[in-house]
Amino acid sequence: GCAQKEEPAPAAPEATTEEPTAPEATTETPEPAEPMVMGMITDTGGLGDQSFNDSAWLGLEKVEQDFGIERQVLESQSADDYMPNLVSFAEEQVNLIYGVGFLFDESMKTVADKFPDQKFAIIDSSGLEKDNVAEIVFAENEGSFLVGVIAGLKTETNVIGFIGGMKFPLIEKFEYGFKAGVKSVNPDAEVIVNYADSFEDSAKGKEIALVQHQAGADVIFHAAGGVGAGLIEAAKEEGFWAIGVDQDQSHLAPENVLCSMMKRVDVGVYKVAQSVIDGTFESGTIVFDAKNDGVGYSDLAGNLTDDLKAAADKYLEAIKAGTFAVPATEAEFDAFVAPAL
Amino acid sequence: MIIFIALLASALRLATPLIFSALGGIFSERSGVVNIAIEGIMINGAFFAILVTKFTGNPWLGVLAAMIAGALTALLLAVLAIHLRGNQVVAGVAINLFATSITAFLLEMVWKRSGQTDAVEHALTGNPLTFLEKIPVLGELFAGLTPFVYLAFVAVAITYYVIYKTPFGLRVRAVGEHPRAADTVGINVYKIRYICVMISGVLAGISGASLSLGTVSLFREGMTSGKGFIAIAAMIFGKWHPIGAMLASLFFGFAEAVQIQASSLGINNIPSEFLQTLPYVATILVLSGFIGRAVAPKADGIPYEKGHR
Amino acid sequence: MMQMQRESKIKIAIDNIKFPLLAIVFSFIIGAFFIIWTGNNPGVAYVELFSGSLGTVSRFGETMLKTTPLIFTGLAVGFGYRCGLFNIGVEGQYILGTVFTISAGWIFRDLPGSILPVVLLIAGALGGAIWAFIPGILKAKRGVNEVIITIMLNYTALYIANYVVRAVLNPSILQGTEKKAYSVMIPEQGRLTMLTEIMPSFGYSSVNTGIFIAIIMAIITWFILFKTTLGYEVRSVGFNPYASEYGGISIAKNITLAMVISGALAGLAGAVMITGLTYKVDMASGMPGYGFDGIAVALVGKNHPIGILASAFLFGILKNGERKMQIAGIPKEVIGIIQSIIIIFIAAEAIGSYWPAIKRKLTGKKEEEVKAS
Amino acid sequence: MTNVVEMKNITKVFPGVVANDSVNFELRQGEIHVLLGENGAGKTTLMNILYGLYEQTSGDIFINGKLQNIKDPSVAISLGIGMVHQHFMLVEPFTVTENIILGSETTTGFQNTKLDMETATNKVREISEQFGLAVDPNAKIHDISVGMQQRVEILKTLYRGAEILILDEPTAVLTPQEIIELGEILKKLVAQNKSIILITHKLKEVMAMSDRVTVVRRGRVIETLQKEETNIDELAELMVGRKVNLKVEKDEHEAGVDVLTVRNLQAENNRGAQALKGVDFEVKAGEIFAIAGVDGNGQTELVEVLTGLRKSSGGTFSIKGDDLTKASSKQILKHGLAHIPEDRHKRGLVLEHSLAENGCLGSHLNEPFSKKGLMNDKYIHEYTRNLIDEYDVRTPSEWVPAKSLSGGNQQKFIVAREMNRNPELIIASQPTRGVDVGAIEFIHKKLVEQRDMGKAILLVSLELDEVMALADRIGVIYDGQIVGIINGEDANERELGIMMAGGKAQKA
């Protein structure tokens, strides 16, 4: 690729200072003439979605820095692009192909059959049962539970908001995990739920946030990609708390982002890449959950008090220990009984 | 009451970009140029507003940049539609695609990433007339308004005055109805059309700025999400009349606000997807039921050729 | 006389092609500047683009796959245009087409492979036709502007489809499995045949018999438009509704019919994409975009079915080749820019008429030129 | 007398056509100078050049003795030239005043940005009184009669202070009364020292209104004559280039059975007002029944209802006993209707279609034009070629789009198509409007031929001459009603004129 040719310049020194493993990794490969190439295909959200596409790309960047691979990306314009995009990379015989998003599953099944020697990885989907596909899934409900706990304790109005992108089962995992967290610490709190039916319309995100705030919500969590930009803007203006998602979003509004629910797509991407590099690639599902720090919460801006952190950590430990199961669907949530810790 | 005020504020904010763009559409189409490019002009306006605000730190310069960017984008349409007598719809479609691509491209070149820009520090998301917030009850309403909301209504008044009360407006309407008649009394049809299309660009540019600078203080790809087309619908709905277009925009804004507020209004058992369709279905019903025939300016979309009949 | 007719027809054809070709060349030149701006070599980029879309049989297959829906939506827009209708609603009709196809796939899941694909295609066409009937009948009977109604119906279709996929056609509801963000799949025997099964040289490409259906539809559309009384009436209404009415042609009937046919073509696009490629419908937060592409395709193809085939192919090349350019690290926006410039040039048809004047100015032979003409 | 306008060696070349070929033309102060010529002779082109709408390819224009470069109409206006165009240049949804002031508005208010409608209206009133051009300044254009619209056009030029007036075929759309009024207006204008160029086809008007006549043929000036020194026959010959017969040859009339029967027919116009208030008449086989009347008395609505293009609001009509009141135009065509429409561009032709495609319009569903939904192109082309040959339509072939034909040839083509339908009933609405002498002669001959073949013909015409020359019986329409029916041979202009103005006459 041409674009990448310029990038190693700034990236290389960073890699050497921060990660001593990087030069080692490259020296380990005896013929550096052909660096490994890994391709990532975004879903229709594309790069800049402030969500898993960005996060996955970030993970690959780290892989690039640490192991000197070349990363390439294809952005899908529509759902009909998934298969052709997979095929394009497969045809180039890159070392690993990521499909970012559960919507890739059917097309990945097909392409995995067509290119049995090609290694694939899919994010957010499992059960493909292909020998050459690694499945990276996350326990979003667990991470959301933790920020739910924080929200439930933080709220003064006992009204909390949730903004979802679209009513996918995946986003519902966020919703019900979050609600369960709130319910566990503050059964009286009401959670207002709105779906934007978009991952892009940030103006609408802002409008929804303002409405929820008007209705009393003083802490609002979102799982809506770019729509969340509107929530954070509203939080800034009106002075309430927003909770970020996927990555630490506190840099967007350090004063108003209470914390962020972390979904370490970057870690998932990194792990699988590493397995390819050191030859231990395995197909099948890898679950990233609270136990292995694949999900969690983060507070780079330092807005959480120690009490809040302690409470969240208490539940985190309980989840890790398997003391209780965090609901992921409506049915599970309805049956959910708050654990007594 | 609180809910109603919130609903109203929400409707006003949501209607604002539509009002600007619909007014822009009116100028263009009243002079006889179909402007499908509104969406693209909005995108450019939204982008350049943020770009210039980023570098100057002054959001009003950002608004100015949006106006200039809008006017220049519209100039492209004008050249294509007026001088080159191109198919105005094709030109509009092309400009929309162009704007989407060029802003994403520049975003990548300037911010070195895709998707969205950083938030600018100074935006125009607050109520500029803070004294209004002291009014009991209604203060709440004003607190939620941005400068763009006020400007939108000023723009409606000015547009109305210009189109219906000034010689320029008379000429614009004549050019859109019967350009040859205007030509024969010494009116420069091309000049009028150029001016109108550029004005339409300025307005749609402000509309874009009202989305970026006025809502989220950053630019996101796809942030216009079809609002330019909705504005065109509002213009037609409003029968190419500034007041009508304003009412139509408010109607759209209101319908969307209702959809967003549905749960607080106690509408809980309707699937969200159906609520989303509310503004659109309402428009269809209104148009097919009560408004009936909306008649476009007669020469709308027809290139004028001097020396042809 | 006959000879003259033929010659002039060929001349017209050449005139029609000459300009688009020039437009394409110019657009690539302008695109090159943007590529240079990104720090890449335009030569390399364009080699990637064309080798990526035409370099191997498989890649050519993928280009045809990209071309397939564009032919349908281009025809849909073009057919409407011929009747004076501006169908911005192809997008929504496409969506409804996909939903109908999936529904039929579920309802008729037990039908054998000999008839199921046909049933599915008809279902898709029907979905699009129904969705287009609404603006058609409203325009015909009540004079409601079709542009605004079709815009509104696009969004309506999107949300309805999302609802249907989530709450009606979801595997969790129909098959009792896990809840998915997409619909049930259409059964194996309802799917279109991959060309690679017939011609292995297409390799991994997913191009399927849908491309033939598209080409056949283009020919049928041409035939309807120019060889049948229906096409004659549609075109007459498109050019001059008053004269058509005078000639005993029902404006209302033809507007409705043209809209329905246009919608059926759009719905067929959806059906072909479902039965040929995706086999399911995803919940989506935005429009698939084929409808708007269709507008460009139709207008670049001058609303003539053969022109539409050519312009759909051109856009197919760009859209498929774009992948390889992206892989080479060139922002995908460059292709968007090139595409839009092509369309801008095509829109500026009259640039051609300025050419003699420009030439005259350049050569300074003003007087002679005038006298000669 | 001085020459206010001098056009010297004007040549205008359109792609493929020399519209004006070294034309010399002079207009003297205070004269009415008629420009006479067939369709396409180049009259409008010449005047459009003078008015700055076209630029001449070569040649010079002198206004009041000074060489001028009239590059656009605003220059012409500033030189005191005003033009009333062949097709009116009025903005329909505007009021009379708005149309008149357009481009020369008076302003008031903030920074002088506001239109000053009051001053404008007063000024319009003033000028309209000064020249005897009565108009309602606040009426919308689409609400006033054609004659009134023409006055607005003249007022437009006077409002701008025009000293030189060009009127392009001003009488083509006027009633006899209005033509007389126009003549008087012109005389008044000349009396106030204005100079007038008048374009027309109508020889009688030339004799009535002009001081001098310039005859153009195929882009060249044939001769400029003093009115007193010439006569109608000479002018006709100069214009057409051969001898023409201005009389219609017509045998005795032997009417047959009733073909079209109209009973108490009512209809509304576009604005919802009652335009037909109960019309009764019948047209018999082998006769020409003419509807005479001043424009705007329901003729348009009557024809539209009878041809299925407008819904009636009461009463009935039938063709050969079949009630067609509720029928569509398609069904009426099936019952043997042929229709020559009053507006050939709006109704008669699909201008973008080829002549062949226009040749089968209305018959396209019948065999052999089409079979089972498929067009029979071969037959259609053959058929159209025959039409073209038989009716002498001047065109390179049947492949060209209808818009590339001149108006006269377009009309001939429509007449050809309609007559070849082998109809029972022909409704001819102003069949010779805007058509030159040669074509008029031809179309009249064809109409009489059809009558002699036993067809029923309903002729609607604003031209009394035409009505009297052709009709076997004449029904006079006034205010949506037939106020009297008289036999063709009994009719005289005076009596018809009284009836057209609403006066009663004895029924035939």
Ligand SMILES: Nc1ncnc2c1ncn2[C@@H]1O[C@H](COP(=O)(O)OP(=O)(O)OP(=O)(O)O)[C@@H](O)[C@H]1O
């Ligand atoms: N805009 C044009 N483009 C090309 N050719 C034209 C144009 N206008 C006029 N012509 C040509 O010029 C010739 C003269 O046309 P013109 O309109 O001046 O005739 P005319 O004498 O006014 O006829 P009529 O009595 O029917 O109005 C026409 O025969 C036509 O071929």
Ligand SMILES: Nc1ncnc2c1ncn2[C@@H]1O[C@H](COP(=O)(O)OP(=O)(O)OP(=O)(O)O)[C@@H](O)[C@H]1O
């Ligand atoms: N816009 C145009 N482009 C090209 N040719 C034209 C145009 N307008 C007129 N012509 C040419 O002018 C010729 C005469 O047309 P014209 O309109 O003068 O006829 P006409 O008899 O004056 O009709 P009418 O009386 O209805 O105006 C035609 O042969 C046509 O080719």
Ligand SMILES: [Mg+2]
């Ligand atoms: Mg004429």
Ligand SMILES: [Mg+2]
């Ligand atoms: Mg003329």
